[in-house]
Amino acid sequence: MWIKYANLTLLVLFPIAWFAPLMRAGLLPLFGLNEISVMSGLQSLWGTDVILALLVTVFALFAPYLKTIGLALIHFRMASPRLLPALGWLGKLAMADIFLIAIYVVVVKGVGLARIEVAWGLYLFSACILASLVLSILTPIKRGG
Template sequence: MSGPVTGPARQDAAPTGPAAPAADAPRAAAAALRVPPALFLANLSFVLLWPAAWSVPLLELGLVEMIGGRTVSVLGGLEILWAKDALLACLVALLGVVMPMGKTLLLAAVQAGKLRARALPLIEIAGKLSMADVFLLAMIVVVAKGVGIGFARPLWGLYAFALCVLASMLVSHLTKQKLRSAP
């Protein structure tokens, strides 16, 4: 009986197994992605962007425009709503906070190959429901201007929040295209 056949070790072969250097870990992680790394990182950036968008001033609300009013963020608006109407506060929290972050994390799981691409239609629905929060804020502005009592002025945070929602939807769309074109 003879032992296993061994030949000379290849000089250009990367070590494998537990002895592989830690420097190869990022390369291996990038190879496991089902989408380009830039697209994966663009999606993960929303983990930081969503909380920022939730805390910046969205609207200025008040009774007399000359005096100014109170600025409201998503989180501040939830606090105000909770005191007045807990059910509406829960709905806004679901649409404006839970859905966007959940969509981001689920999309990252699809991009990393941890979740099947069949989940993409559900992820897209979550993205569209996230946009409902922007429409709710826009309706507040329209109603306040139409009634003539008080005012509601959109601030830069409303545009930043809407941009985050739209950019997140674009990342989802690009991910879907990449996964369809993949072999």
């Protein structure tokens, strides 16, 4: 069953996406751009806003990874398929992080004082979240036995 191996691939791809550049940002077009990843953003947040850092940690790290592990346990029959609805909620939390990033990009670009370029890590992170959602939808629910 290809679904379980595709899901296991996400266990490798998620950490890569966390360290990959989500965007490059800088003040005004005159200055150089700094790369921002999930991890570098979290490091900055922990120093300034602990509550927001906790939320982002849950949305960006724990929710997608726990969902992937839970789905793997179901695929390898180490957990009940009845766990799928709870994993769906974890997937929704992970999607919230992508929407927040998109909103920040739109707001900062609209202000015009900063320059933001979306980087490949945002596409990788988004693809991982979407792949996880698709894999959970495609996971068959076996009743009885």
